Amino acid sequence: MPSDPTILAFDTSAAHCAAALLSGGRIVAATAEEMGRGQAERLMPMIEEMLAGAGFAWRDLDAVAVGIGPGNFTGIRISVAAARGLALGLGVPAIGVSTLEAQAEGMARPCLSLADARRGMTYALVLGEDGPPVMTDAPDALRPEMPRAPMADPATLAPAMARIAAARLALGAPLPRPAPLYFRSADAAPPKDPAPVILP
Amino acid sequence: MSEPVTILGLESSCDDTAAAIVRHCDGAAPEILSSVVLGQTDLHEAFGGVVPEIAARAHTEKLDLCVEQALADANVTLDQLDAIAVTAGPGLIGGVLAGVMLAKGLAAGTGLPLIGVNHLAGHALTPRLTDGASFPYLMLLVSGGHSQFLIAHGIDDFTRLGGTIDDAPGEAFDKTAKLLALPQPGGPSVEAEAKSGDPTRFSLPRPLLDRPGCDMSFSGLKTALLRERDRLVEAHGGLRVQDRADLCAGFQAAVTDVLAEKSRRALSEYIASNPFDPVFAVAGGVSANMQIRAALETVSKEFGARFLAPPLALCTDNAAMIAWAGIERLRAGLTDDMTLAARPRWPLDQQSPAMLGSGKKGAKA
Ligand SMILES: Nc1ncnc2c1ncn2[C@@H]1O[C@H](COP(=O)(O)OP(=O)(O)OP(=O)(O)O)[C@@H](O)[C@H]1O
Numbered sequence: 148m149p150s151d152p153t154i155l156a157f158d159t160s161a162a163h164c165a166a167a168l169l170s171g172g173r174i175v176a177a178t179a180e181e182m183g184r185g186q187a188e189r190l191m192p193m194i195e196e197m198l199a200g201a202g203f204a205w206r207d208l209d210a211v212a213v214g215i216g217p218g219n220f221t222g223i224r225i226s227v228a229a230a231r232g233l234a235l236g237l238g239v240p241a242i243g244v245s246t247l248e249a250q251a252e253g254m255a256r257p258c259l260s261l262a263d264a265r266r267g268m269t270y271a272l273v274l275g276e277d278g279p280p281v282m283t284d285a286p287d288a289l290r291p292e293m294p295r296a297p298m299a300d301p302a303t304l305a306p307a308m309a310r311i312a313a314a315r316l317a318l319g320a321p322l323p324r325p326a327p328l329y330f331r332s333a334d335a336a337p338p339k340d341p342a343p344v345i346l347p
Numbered sequence: 348m349s350e351p352v353t354i355l356g357l358e359s360s361c362d363d364t365a366a367a368i369v370r371h372c373d374g375a376a377p378e379i380l381s382s383v384v385l386g387q388t389d390l391h392e393a394f395g396g397v398v399p400e401i402a403a404r405a406h407t408e409k410l411d412l413c414v415e416q417a418l419a420d421a422n423v424t425l426d427q428l429d430a431i432a433v434t435a436g437p438g439l440i441g442g443v444l445a446g447v448m449l450a451k452g453l454a455a456g457t458g459l460p461l462i463g464v465n466h467l468a469g470h471a472l473t474p475r476l477t478d479g480a481s482f483p484y485l486m487l488l489v490s491g492g493h494s495q496f497l498i499a500h501g502i503d504d505f506t507r508l509g510g511t512i513d514d515a516p517g518e519a520f521d522k523t524a525k526l527l528a529l530p531q532p533g534g535p536s537v538e539a540e541a542k543s544g545d546p547t548r549f550s551l552p553r554p555l556l557d558r559p560g561c562d563m564s565f566s567g568l569k570t571a572l573l574r575e576r577d578r579l580v581e582a583h584g585g586l587r588v589q590d591r592a593d594l595c596a597g598f599q600a601a602v603t604d605v606l607a608e609k610s611r612r613a614l615s616e617y618i619a620s621n622p623f624d625p626v627f628a629v630a631g632g633v634s635a636n637m638q639i640r641a642a643l644e645t646v647s648k649e650f651g652a653r654f655l656a657p658p659l660a661l662c663t664d665n666a667a668m669i670a671w672a673g674i675e676r677l678r679a680g681l682t683d684d685m686t687l688a689a690r691p692r693w694p695l696d697q698q699s700p701a702m703l704g705s706g707k708k709g710a711k712a
Pocket of ligand 1: 438636
């Protein structure tokens, strides 16, 4: 891995397609499009346009960073699957970065990062401490003394993800394959009608 | 003779995550270098059917592992491939999306062409992979999600003669197993149980048999079976083992009769078009059923058509059929770009009217 790796980051965890390119230690391209649907069709062409505009090609990438949510399950999977395919195709690592980490990028630690989890719930992560992210219905009661990260903005999300991935690469820690951050288990109920009793 | 073509195929439209590598030299038989299928039966077991969100989650985290396994098994590296083919529908959209996006990533990273394949075309072109069947041939697709008769005229040219208007037969086998406290998947367990049963004891309906055409219906059969079961449970305080075997035998006989009679009609329509080398091919998990297979073979003989039933591993969902369909498309110059969409519905035959109903499980078209 070069000391200043070229890293592509992208995210479709909400109603947008966002991407950024980090090279030579700075963001050399970034793009974000608001999009309610159609991310699966738009994501790769949008990245190709962005790369070409900055004079880069897919094979120039040293690593891929991808948003793993929390957010829209389908949207997260669109990017995570693409990132895992891209990493395999290029033979480079893929690095999953959560929205909670990305929106707090550059802030002094410790700080609190929150995201809407719908149905009256909020996702929360304390950065600078070791605990896992949680889902809560009372975010205001959570560490009121701490500064809070601003809510994610599609335009800054992907650049932050690229920088976080670069920092993780520099640490040389193991890089597990990116996996979506779901928090909720799949909505599924066991069948209603019980099977009959079987007699000999 | 042209250069050999080697393609990676990906499949994730229902509850199997699959990757395969197929190589073909023009004029020779295609070679399946590897075919990896990771099932999810255990993940869905507690819910009595495939849960789309659970399937999508599993596909997303298993597909790349599956590809690596297929490459290793085939002893092939990515740079030895000529294209990436992927199921782009029809099917459970979450899984199809995961496959399509993984394939786009792979194609971008390797610079290889991307080919979106219709899952049903994968099944329907399998007789060319396994037996070199030439067009036009008649195809019966009977699986957990599909039931239709197709005449394959070309790789992109299919006529649907008829199909189920509600459940697919595999789905009916699965529901029957559930109603009778037999394990999933229902097909094999109902078939095993039927062996010790009397198919004539219960007279179950043969829906739509009295109507012309090749359309089928299986949901009324399931309802009739449920009624018989409830009657027996009421009378005896539970379901006796022999009653259950007789119900299974009766159910299987009804499905067999419907498929055989509708095949007869499809064959007579097909044979009337004077095909050069008449072939009747089956695909889909239900074609593993020995009684059904035997009945279809008999009907095929009546019409002098060669009966083709690919090996079971190529009848059920797999990625070798997707890789093969990819080879056929690549040879025809049909590739896709990075805007390739994942489609929940995608009928093979764009002309014939869409089917009326749709079952609960898996892909519909
Ligand atoms: N011996 C058998 N007899 C009857 N049905 C069987 C038998 N073996 C398997 N099946 C049925 O086949 C179905 C699985 O087949 P397959 O994998 O082709 O279908 P699927 O997963 O629903 O995929 P598709 O998306 O192609 O419809 C199940 O419904 C199963 O019960």
